[in-house]
Amino acid sequence: MEITNVMEYEKIAKEKLPKMVYDYYASGAEDQWTLQENRNAFSRILFRPRILIDVSEIDVSTTVLGFNISMPIMIAPTAMQKMAHPDGELATARATSAAGTIMTLSSWATCSVEEVASTGPGIRFFQLYVYKDRNVVRQLVKRAEEAGFKAIALTVDTPRLGRRESDIKNRFALPRGLTLKNFEGLDLGKIDKTDDSGLASYVAGQVDQSLSWKDIKWLQSITSLPILVKGVITAEDARIAVEYGAAGIIVSNHGARQLDYVPATIMALEEVVKAVEGRIPVFLDGGVRRGTDVFKALALGASGVFVGRPSLFSLAADGEAGVRKMLQMLRDEFELTMALSGCRSLREISRNHIKTDWDFPHYFPAKL
Numbered sequence: 001m002e003i004t005n006v007m008e009y010e011k012i013a014k015e016k017l018p019k020m021v022y023d024y025y026a027s028g029a030e031d032q033w034t035l036q037e038n039r040n041a042f043s044r045i046l047f048r049p050r051i052l053i054d055v056s057e058i059d060v061s062t063t064v065l066g067f068n069i070s071m072p073i074m075i076a077p078t079a080m081q082k083m084a085h086p087d088g089e090l091a092t093a094r095a096t097s098a099a100g101t102i103m104t105l106s107s108w109a110t111c112s113v114e115e116v117a118s119t120g121p122g123i124r125f126f127q128l129y130v131y132k133d134r135n136v137v138r139q140l141v142k143r144a145e146e147a148g149f150k151a152i153a154l155t156v157d158t159p160r161l162g163r164r165e166s167d168i169k170n171r172f173a174l175p176r177g178l179t180l181k182n183f184e185g186l187d188l189g190k191i192d193k194t195d196d197s198g199l200a201s202y203v204a205g206q207v208d209q210s211l212s213w214k215d216i217k218w219l220q221s222i223t224s225l226p227i228l229v230k231g232v233i234t235a236e237d238a239r240i241a242v243e244y245g246a247a248g249i250i251v252s253n254h255g256a257r258q259l260d261y262v263p264a265t266i267m268a269l270e271e272v273v274k275a276v277e278g279r280i281p282v283f284l285d286g287g288v289r290r291g292t293d294v295f296k297a298l299a300l301g302a303s304g305v306f307v308g309r310p311s312l313f314s315l316a317a318d319g320e321a322g323v324r325k326m327l328q329m330l331r332d333e334f335e336l337t338m339a340l341s342g343c344r345s346l347r348e349i350s351r352n353h354i355k356t357d358w359d360f361p362h363y364f365p366a367k368l
Contacts (some may be wrong), residue, residue, distance in 0.1 A: 005333075006289050006310045006326055013084070013316035020170040020318075021083045025312045030160035030257035035256035036265065038287030041264035044357040045291035046298045050342030059345045060335050064276055064281070065226050065247060067123045070100030071331050072346060073294055074305035075311050076252075076285050077127030077153060082110035082178050084316040090119050091312055095323035097122030101332070104153050104306065107140070112181040123153040127230065129158065130215060132208045136186055139155055141223045143182070153221060153250060154216070157231030161208040162258035216244045230285070231258075233268040235275035240281050248303075249276065252285035255308055266297060273301030292335025298346060301355045 004007065014022050030033030060071045068355060075096050082088030088110040096103035097120060104125040105116055113126060126144035130137055139142075141152065174180070219227055226247030232238050233253060241249055251269050253262045265286035273282050280305035288305045297305050307330070314322035343349050 003325065005296070005327075006314070006329055007090075009310065009313040009317045009322065009326060015314035017084065017316055018175075021175070023170055024080075024164075024172055025078070025084070025309060027164050027166040029164055030260040032181075032252055034203065034260050034262055036074060037247035037264040038256050039267075039289065041266045041292050041294060042287060044292075044302075045266070046355050047292075047337075047338055048174075048353055048355055049294075050353070053342035053344070055339040055342065055344055057344065058335050058336065058338050060331065062304060062346050064102060065094055067102070067150060069102055069123065069304075071289075071325065072302075073330050073334065074102040074283075074304055074306050075104055075134035076306035076308035077104040077106035077125075077155075078308045078312050079106045079317060080110050080178065080180075081106075081312065083175060084312050085319050087319055088315075089321035091315060092323050093119045093124070095320045098324055099264050099327040101327065105149070107155075108180050109180060110181055112143045113140075113149060114146040116183065117149075124149050125153050125228070127153040127155060129155055129209045129220075130211050130219075131206050134218075136153065136183070138207070138222055139226075141219070145223060145225060148274065149225070151226045151228055151247065151323060152219065153228045154219065155229045155230050155254070156211070157252070157254050157258050158207060160207075162260070164255070164257060167327060176189055180234060183259065190291060191325065213240060213244050216241075216246065228283070232272060232313060233262060233265065235271045238272040238275040238282075242276060246280060246282060248281045249329065250283045250285050250306065251302075252306075255286060260262075265368075266293075266300070269297060270300045272323055288330075291335070291337050293329055294330065294334045295337040295341065295343075295349060296354055298349045299351055301351075302328060 028153045035100050054170055060119050062069060062072045085091060092115045093103050102123045104127050106127050107129045126149040211316040227248045228248040228250055229241045230250035232241055232249045233251060233361060238249055251265050251272050253265055265284055269284050278281055283304050284297040285306040288307050294305050316328035343355050
């Protein structure tokens with residue numbers, strides 16, 4: 001079957017992967033309302049395209065934290081990618097580098113920061129969970145820095161793991177032969193089977209529930225890398241993040257895997273952008289499956305988007321080639337959306353190019 005859009009990879013992944021693995025990647029928290037809403041909310045934003053503009057040349061390139069990238073589409077951190085494909089994060093790193101964009105490596109990767117760095121040049125960020133043992137954090141951050149990673153994406157929405165019922169039913173554990181490679185030498189690399197979700201038990205035992213704003217200052221004291229705060233969905237927290245010296249904000253609800261019934265990230269985005277007042281860049285993570293979604297996020301003020309599940313499902317379907325094709329499809333769709341909207345560069349994408357259900361509530365059926 002010829003793949004013509006990013007969503008089709010999920011069907012292939014579901015057929016290929018063991019149920020426990022697919023469910024871990026695909027599911028959200030509790031009723032999974034936010035999981036659906038992360039996608040559905042995009043359909044409540046419509047275009048106001050401008051016509052008769054010369055769009056014979058379109059530039060989709062941009063800069064993030066001073067780094068030049070080919071497009072405003074980057075790879076979000078997703079854990080344990082060797083469950084999807086034997087090459088795991090190494091394949092994702094190679095594909096992302098070939099596409100000329102940024103990969104964010106999860107703390108809970110099945111390949112280490114050093115292994116990912118060894119795949120060759122590329123702009124890479126490191127996603128960080130803060131463990132109770134701060135020496136573990138110090139070591140990890142130092143290793144990421146030494147391996148050439150360019151920023152830390154600090155996850156701030158996980159003092160405890162959200163209730164993911166499929167993981168409980170499946171008694172989720174890391175499959176035999178796989179470890180959390182960054183923690184392997186620290187006796188923290190295994191996620192064992194429990195009478196619950198093995199990951200939930202692991203998080204309860206290791207991740208620091210006392211994490212607070214002052215820890216951003218602590219993190220700044222141990223690294224010179226810029227810190228992106230990942231998991232902000234309110235104006236109040238956005239303003240505090242700026243005050244504490246965050247280099248950027250990733251508007252994220254953790255793929256709808258933490259607190260259910262929070263807004264879709266595309267719905268929270270504009271509130272955060274307005275609060276930041278241009279002082280630091282704001283990025284969107286969650287629900288992006290089309291180039292049209294990327295355009296809508298940028299029109300609402302995002303500097304770029306991160307995609308998570310599409311990278312996992314394309315990796316499961318076809319390894320490195322799948323991730324490459326997924327990124328190319330999103331890029332092509334985004335470029336087409338720009339052309340049909342009359343935008344030749346990212347600078348030309350504006351709020352005037354879209355209308356939302358909160359701009360024109362009468363425009364949308366009540367059931368939406």
